[in-house]
Amino acid sequence: MILKRPLTPVTRSTRNVKEHILEKLNPAQKEAVTWPAKPLLIIAGAGSGKTRILTHRIAYAISEGVPPFQILGVTFTNKAAAEMKSRVIRLVRQDVWVSTFHSTCMRILRMDGPAIGLAKDFSIYDEHDQLVIIKEILKDKGLDEKQVHPKGVRERIQRAKDFLMSAYQMAEKSQDLYEETVAKVYQAYEQRMNELKACDFGDLIAKTVALFDQKPEVLRTWQDRFQHILVDEYQDTNHAQYRFIKLLAHARRQVTVVGDPDQSIYAWRGADIRNILHFEKDYPECGIIKMEQNYRSTSVILDAANELIQRNQIRKPKALWTEREGGEPIAVFQASSEKDEAEFVVGQIMKLRAAGRTLADQVIFYRTHAQSRVFEDALRRMNIPYKIVGGTRFYDRREIKDIVAYLRVILYPHDEVNLKRILNVPARGLGKKALESIFDFARTRQILLDEALRRAAEIEGLPPRALSAVRGFHALFKSWRERQAGMLPSEILTEVLEKSGYAAMLEQEKTVEASARIENIEEFFSVIHDFQESFRPETAEGMTALGAFLESISLFTNLDSWDQGTDILTMMTLHTAKGLEFPVAYMVGMEEGMFPSGNQLMEDPEELEEERRLCYVGITRAKDKLYMTYARERMLYGSRHYNLPSRFLNEIPQSLYQFTGRQTGAAPQVDVDDVEIEFDPEETRRRILFDD
Numbered sequence: 001m002i003l004k005r006p007l008t009p010v011t012r013s014t015r016n017v018k019e020h021i022l023e024k025l026n027p028a029q030k031e032a033v034t035w036p037a038k039p040l041l042i043i044a045g046a047g048s049g050k051t052r053i054l055t056h057r058i059a060y061a062i063s064e065g066v067p068p069f070q071i072l073g074v075t076f077t078n079k080a081a082a083e084m085k086s087r088v089i090r091l092v093r094q095d096v097w098v099s100t101f102h103s104t105c106m107r108i109l110r111m112d113g114p115a116i117g118l119a120k121d122f123s124i125y126d127e128h129d130q131l132v133i134i135k136e137i138l139k140d141k142g143l144d145e146k147q148v149h150p151k152g153v154r155e156r157i158q159r160a161k162d163f164l165m166s167a168y169q170m171a172e173k174s175q176d177l178y179e180e181t182v183a184k185v186y187q188a189y190e191q192r193m194n195e196l197k198a199c200d201f202g203d204l205i206a207k208t209v210a211l212f213d214q215k216p217e218v219l220r221t222w223q224d225r226f227q228h229i230l231v232d233e234y235q236d237t238n239h240a241q242y243r244f245i246k247l248l249a250h251a252r253r254q255v256t257v258v259g260d261p262d263q264s265i266y267a268w269r270g271a272d273i274r275n276i277l278h279f280e281k282d283y284p285e286c287g288i289i290k291m292e293q294n295y296r297s298t299s300v301i302l303d304a305a306n307e308l309i310q311r312n313q314i315r316k317p318k319a320l321w322t323e324r325e326g327g328e329p330i331a332v333f334q335a336s337s338e339k340d341e342a343e344f345v346v347g348q349i350m351k352l353r354a355a356g357r358t359l360a361d362q363v364i365f366y367r368t369h370a371q372s373r374v375f376e377d378a379l380r381r382m383n384i385p386y387k388i389v390g391g392t393r394f395y396d397r398r399e400i401k402d403i404v405a406y407l408r409v410i411l412y413p414h415d416e417v418n419l420k421r422i423l424n425v426p427a428r429g430l431g432k433k434a435l436e437s438i439f440d441f442a443r444t445r446q447i448l449l450d451e452a453l454r455r456a457a458e459i460e461g462l463p464p465r466a467l468s469a470v471r472g473f474h475a476l477f478k479s480w481r482e483r484q485a486g487m488l489p490s491e492i493l494t495e496v497l498e499k500s501g502y503a504a505m506l507e508q509e510k511t512v513e514a515s516a517r518i519e520n521i522e523e524f525f526s527v528i529h530d531f532q533e534s535f536r537p538e539t540a541e542g543m544t545a546l547g548a549f550l551e552s553i554s555l556f557t558n559l560d561s562w563d564q565g566t567d568i569l570t571m572m573t574l575h576t577a578k579g580l581e582f583p584v585a586y587m588v589g590m591e592e593g594m595f596p597s598g599n600q601l602m603e604d605p606e607e608l609e610e611e612r613r614l615c616y617v618g619i620t621r622a623k624d625k626l627y628m629t630y631a632r633e634r635m636l637y638g639s640r641h642y643n644l645p646s647r648f649l650n651e652i653p654q655s656l657y658q659f660t661g662r663q664t665g666a667a668p669q670v671d672v673d674d675v676e677i678e679f680d681p682e683e684t685r686r687r688i689l690f691d692d
Helices: 014-022 027-033 050-063 078-092 101-116 127-140 150-162 167-173 177-195 201-214 216-225 239-249 299-309 338-354 369-381 398-411 416-422 432-445 449-454 464-486 489-499 502-509 512-534 545-552 605-619 681-688
Strands: 040-044 071-075 097-100 123-125 198-200 228-231 255-259 287-291 330-335 362-366 386-389 569-573 582-587 622-631 634-636 639-641 657-659
Touching: 014 027, 014 050, 014 078, 027 050, 027 287, 040 050, 050 071, 050 078, 050 228, 050 255, 071 078, 071 101, 078 097, 097 101, 101 201, 101 216, 101 239, 123 127, 127 150, 127 177, 127 198, 150 167, 150 177, 150 201, 150 239, 150 502, 150 512, 167 177, 177 198, 198 201, 201 216, 201 239, 216 239, 228 239, 239 255, 299 330, 299 605, 299 622, 330 338, 338 362, 338 369, 338 582, 338 622, 338 634, 362 369, 369 386, 369 512, 369 569, 398 416, 398 464, 398 489, 398 502, 398 512, 398 545, 416 449, 432 449, 449 464, 464 489, 489 502, 489 512, 489 545, 502 512, 512 545, 512 634, 512 639, 582 605
Parallel strands: 040 255, 040 287, 071 097, 071 228, 123 198, 228 255, 330 622, 330 657, 362 569, 362 582, 386 569, 582 622
Antiparallel strands: 634 639
């Protein structure tokens, strides 16, 4: 970063500067900050102040005479980089190069990329740009997007670049026709990107590694420039990032990495926990310092986290501790159903709010986005404002709005807003020109869009393929409208998903995003089944079951948003939670098959350990009070499940939790008191939890 004006030099003596940097550091932090200029691995537990360690170590090196321009700090987010830079400036009034992996590599390529044939003025393409190119390639190759979905291809290419895998290497490792096809698209994609003088985000790191590998003289220049390297969140690095740091640090080996193997939770997007676990194999002369003092949570919460995570084999042993001795026991609540669970949590939120806790002090953590729906319903009924971090409100998610649009158009042929939304979703070969022709036909004749579709043969210039698609689309709705009075909403939705091609569209994407969208649609079946269980035709005032259902969810599909403000409850997935903290946390859905998720139960011990790390992350977000809830039975993804309590509950010592409840059947009220349930300890453990 080039400053517009130089910073004012520090005027106090070097001794005073060092004293200022080291004051208020605990012994382990002080040791890490003053460690000599050789490799250092800092195992920084949750809440131990890792950002403070990194920034103070940078500042201390400068006070020792290291030129600021020889220091490189690397992290994962622009927010973290900006925070680190500002802290260093406050400490020593010196600017240093601290940025994300992608920003660092972009700057290197801007300067030296031409050495490997990269234009200095290369463009950077985002995910949407990538998708446009991939779609063009699929069209050129005559490939059906329903069979080889562009988003699935994009995700495969992104993961390949994370592992520094070329298109040729992907082709060599292909095990079926689909993988061979993706490899061919990848090869054409790379050729097209070169023609366009463009890089995607994966290229920024992969091409920098290639530059260093192919041009030793360029590598030496950057090794001379960055003689002291500090890396944040090292447990989250992928292979390409690992290679970038290793090449840059190879000459002088003055590298400091900070991280926590127990918080490595992103393997699904390429992070490799082995990078931090094997650091001392790469740097045998390294020092290892453990930051185990936690400044966030009570000792009860930390003891629970420690007992849980020690079950993992793939880790570096440590035990968090705090000066905040004691604290409230973890509250464990057994709900009769997912609705009972949501009512209990909302009731506790209201109680704590009445007792002085703000909504902003509290958070609901869940394993998957689909779980948020029942909590959103309960919160809205009680007029509690909330926000979802890292996700969209359940009823505002694209796939939910799409399928609700289908149902509305079945019931209301005049609903042109929803009809336009789904007319070409999934894609039916109706291009922009064809759609404009249909809309113009309806407008000039002043007829409903549904009527225009019925009369599609009269629309001039409509290609045969488009005409056939429109006729098929309209015929589907005609059939559904004729039969919907005698069908349950769940039956209608099943047909819609199958016959419209919507389910097939998502299944063929083969992406993480598509899997999440499928889960949300399956969860929507839970909404429908809940309605059908309570629906009574005699009270529907002449409406069909579909009409009554759509009316019942109308309150949840309006576009009104909560007023912005600080007193808003937060909800998020556990993957989004890392790096955050809240006085009160609710971890919900603590059941086998939910958390750990069904995919991680027995198939792969390493995946189960990552699930346990995810649970550890959730526990260590709580500062003062932690609730963990589970349901004896749960309607999820359209069917009822009877799950055992999560094994993670059983891995927490009984002395650290208490079972809590509320008056059976009582609606969430501010003045509802907890009802402590008396259980024989061993009988409780046998009945409600289970042993491994």
